[in-house]
């Protein structure tokens with residue numbers, strides 16, 4: 150008995166309890182009122198997608214590619230036109246279906262003649278992509294105008310040279326007339342094609358319950374979604390998935406953390422591909438992000454619940470698993486199943502419809 154309350158024993162027990170404290174504290178979701186939650190978002194550059202065309206121009210206009218009604222309409226036509234691929238079987242819309250969250254719902258993109266992306270890359274959404282600071286998984290294009298030139302030329306996507314595109318479109322008098330009306334030049338050029346598509350993409354913004362909540366409607370989202378939003382804004386998700394598009398603003402390392410227990414587990418892992426993967430999933434295609442440093446353009450989370458499968462190579466099917474991985478590997482604070490469901494309920498409020506702007 151005496152030995153049990155020995156000062157060394159007491160010190161040991163106290164130190165252990167203090168050491169375990171963070172595990173208990175971290176699991177509790179803090180409680181914020183609606184207005185506190187809204188202030189957290191609005192004070193850190195999160196904002197609703199504008200409802201009006203004037204509002205849109207404020208967040209989206211590119212001085213090097215001014216939006217006009219005719220340019221946007223031309224861009225929409227090109228985005229949906231299979232003429233931009235060598236065998237006329239693939240358009241931008243083949244891989245970026247607006248009605249399906251702006252992607253193709255495949256693990257990896259399939260281009261002309263059934264070719265898969267060589268790095269097994271997953272198609273990101275085009276919805277709200279114009280709000281991002283960099284495009285592509287490795288952030289290599291600065292905006293949607295520059296980006297649009299990529300897939301047209303990629304041999305495994307549309308497989309056309311700029312010259313092919315110009316030659317082909319100049320064969321169609323209706324196209325030549327439309328381009329001339331917009332750009333006031335006699336021939337269609339590749340640069341004009343990029344600009345018209347980019348202009349159209351700048352109008353592909355979506356609004357949903359989250360936007361209405363930010364605008365002051367307390368009832369726009371459920372109590373569960375508010376708990377999830379509180380976790381998102383208090384536990385660190387917002388640091389990376391930031392801005393009006395809820396992502397797309399920075400390049401970040403993934404995974405930030407590895408766990409010793411996993412190295413031991415992987416030792417016994419029969420799946421050699423998983424053992425060799427630096428990710429918590431098999432890295433089919435071997436893509437390692439920008440400069441091979443596991444740095445990725447942070448994905449846009451607007452409409453994310455409609456764009457399964459997840460991560461750069463579409464390795465994860467379920468949004469719940471994607472959130473669990475994020476909480477564990479990016480925050481170092483693995484969420485409980487209830488917390489994951491709450492966060493997913495919040496992510497669902499980021500679903501939205503493409504705003505029908507009254508384009509002038």
Ligand code: HEC
Nearest residue numbers: 240241244258259260270271272273278284285286300306
């Ligand atoms: C074969 C399927 C396919 C086609 C066709 C295709 N894309 Fe993509 N798109 C992808 C994939 C895969 C990526 C990611 C590639 C990467 O990061 O290297 C991507 C990336 C993008 C992005 C970047 C989004 C972001 O958030 O980083 C935009 C914007 C985009 N595509 C628009 C277009 C446009 C415009 C066209 C037509 C000119 C087009 N895509 C044609 C599959 C496709």
Ligand code: HEC
Nearest residue numbers: 385386389401403445447448459460461471472475476479
């Ligand atoms: C340190 C930066 C960082 C933090 C913090 C972070 N993420 Fe991410 N997130 C990323 C990056 C980078 C990716 C893409 C990784 C990849 O595809 O290989 C990603 C991917 C995702 C995806 C998959 C998106 C898709 O389209 O494939 C979801 C969902 C997601 N994060 C949600 C969250 C949630 C919820 C939190 C908070 C629990 C969070 N993230 C915290 C950087 C971060």
